[in-house]
Amino acid sequence: MNDTEETVLVRHERSVAVITLNRPQALNAMTGPMSVAYARALREADADPQVRAIVVTGAGRGFCAGADLGVLNQGPDAIRALVPPAEDLPTMALRLRTPVIAAVNGPVAGIGFAYMMGSDVRFAGRGVKMTTSFSRLGLVAEYGLSWLLPRLIGASRAMELLLSGRTLDAEEAERIGLVHRVVEPDRVLQEAVDYAADLAAGCAPSSLAAIKAQVYADLERSHDDALADTLKLMDASFGGPDLAEALAARKEKRPPVFTPLH
CATH class of the missing domain: 3.90.226.10 (2-enoyl-CoA Hydratase; Chain A, domain 1)
Structure with a gap:
């Protein structure tokens, strides 16, 4: 300590x-x-x-x-x-x-x-x-x-x-x-x-950061604005390395190794 x-x-x-x-x-x-x-x-x-x-x-x-x-x-x-x-x-x-x-x-x-x-x-x-x-x-x-x-x-x-x-x-x-x-x-x-x-150990840092930002930002946004932002974030995450790593880890029955935040 x-x-x-x-x-x-x-x-x-x-x-x-x-x-x-x-x-x-x-x-x-x-x-x-x-x-x-x-x-x-x-x-x-x-x-x-x-x-x-x-x-x-x-x-x-x-x-x-x-x-x-x-x-x-x-x-x-x-x-x-x-x-x-x-x-x-x-x-x-x-x-x-x-x-x-x-x-x-x-x-x-x-x-x-x-x-x-x-x-x-x-x-x-x-x-x-x-x-x-x-x-x-x-x-x-x-x-x-x-x-x-x-x-x-x-x-x-x-x-x-x-x-x-x-x-x-x-x-x-x-x-x-x-x-x-x-x-x-x-x-x-x-x-x-x-x-x-x-x-x-089990959650992608990028996901944790994005979800946290989404929740607090959406407290002040309309449902339509929140949905529009979500769809953009979803599209980016589909092609990101963390989804690929999560799927590979599940297939190989091992813990995921997610990319750290910088």
Whole structure:
């Protein structure tokens, strides 16, 4: 395991980059430098042709308990300095080519909730608590969650969670579509890494990148525009090397060797 910064750790396993928020004594509460280091780690993993999936998690008992309270108590200027640059906001992971899977191992609040929702797929430990928290701190729906949450779980459910700032557990989060899978707390990271490793071993990086871009772009497009784009992408993929490799691998009963992204 090597440090990207002391507050953000990166290791590699089976073509998966595992990025860990590393302030366990503070439940990985976010600081300004930590948010920049995390964004840098994501970009570096996305640019590495050997990395085909990314898992993000927290050290110790928490995923990310929000912004550091010590900073919040220092006043508006300190709080403004905590906000990441525009290119480093929590939803930046949605713009990466590489799938990002969150392994939510402990409490999530505020900006931590935004980082969780900024991933593509979310695993959570049974009983893990999570909250948007903004309304209970006199804040607004931060980091684009007023755009993202309604698109992921529907406007009514998003409104209720944002208005109330109440705490929900992983089981409820799974029922309403906030998380995709709930597992035993001591298994959440391994389950997420296994899922990511399966993507890395069995799915074409070109397909993963294209599908991810399609899904997020199509949230804002008409059905006709989405179909027109899909037909172009389909035509290109029919003659691409990855389909030929997938078919050859199936015929020869071996794992596929897909072309990495560059």
